[in-house]
Amino acid sequence: xxxVSQTPKYLVTQMGNDKSIKCEQNLGxxxxxxxxxxSKKFLKIMFSYNNKELIINETVPNRFSPKSPDxxxxxxxxxxxxxxxxxxxFCASSPRxxxxxxxxxxxxxxxxx
Amino acid sequence: QKEVEQNSGPLSVxxxxxxxxxxxxxDRGSQSFFWYRQYSGKSPELIMFIYSNGDKEDGxxxxxxxxxxxxxxxxxxxxxxxxxxxxxxAVSVNAGNMLTFGGGTRLMVKP
Numbered sequence: 001x002x003x004v005s006q007t008p009k010y011l012v013t014q015m016g017n018d019k020s021i022k023c024e025q026n027l028g029x030x031x032x033x034x035x036x037x038x039s040k041k042f043l044k045i046m047f048s049y050n051n052k053e054l055i056i057n058e059t060v061p062n063r064f065s066p067k068s069p070d071x072x073x074x075x076x077x078x079x080x081x082x083x084x085x086x087x088x089x090f091c092a093s094s095p096r097x098x099x100x101x102x103x104x105x106x107x108x109x110x111x112x113x
Numbered sequence: 114q115k116e117v118e119q120n121s122g123p124l125s126v127x128x129x130x131x132x133x134x135x136x137x138x139x140d141r142g143s144q145s146f147f148w149y150r151q152y153s154g155k156s157p158e159l160i161m162f163i164y165s166n167g168d169k170e171d172g173x174x175x176x177x178x179x180x181x182x183x184x185x186x187x188x189x190x191x192x193x194x195x196x197x198x199x200x201x202x203a204v205s206v207n208a209g210n211m212l213t214f215g216g217g218t219r220l221m222v223k224p
Contacts, residue, residue, distance in 0.1 A: 035214075041199060043157070043214040055211065090156060101147055102203075102212060104156040 006091045006105035021076045023091030032074035033092045119215035132189040136202030145205035192222040
């Protein structure tokens with residue numbers, strides 16, 4: 001199946017830990033993203049990564065770092081997790097074409113206790 | 114001021130009625146507009162996109178764009194209970210694909 005897949009689906013961890021979420025797309029898209037959806041369902045862009053160019057939303061703490069080993073993968077590493085990091089994190093991809101729709105992964109529900 | 118605004122709802126309509134979902138945006142330079150549907154616990158899925166002023170129809174869905182008023186809407190005709198979901202408006206406010214989402218409108222279609 002062609003898709004955007006992310007793992008794990010659920011992640012429960014304690015404050016202060018470091019965790020990673022993995023994302024892979026086999027759609028041949030050039031651009032990948034990470035979005036955060038909080039408890040109020042607001043989807044906010046965190047990062048955009050296109051051809052090794054990283055665009056960071058300035059409101060994202062530097063504890064969050066995206067890592068892209070190749071065009072098909074964009075992982076999200078989070079250091080020193082905080083309670084406020086609890087949310088659903090969505091990976092997405094799109095073709096390089098300007099203003100193309102996003103294709104979302106199924107999300108990772110992160111719970112920090 | 115939020116860049117993309119939607120009424121959070123819930124918007125409740127009877128089965129078979131027309132549901133009208135509205136979205137306003139603040140950046141006059143926005144070029145592309147998207148409607149996503151999100152069921153509870155699921156990821157957003159694209160319903161429609163529109164780039165030009167006017168109406169765009171796809172089955173039971175019609176997107177309407179008025180750039181002068183900075184307003185985009187989604188009409189769902191013959192609403193079904195399966196349409197019950199949160200509808201997210203998204204706008205491309207930068208050159209490129211950095212979509213900014215509204216907070217979503219929860220639609221409830223009652224049998």
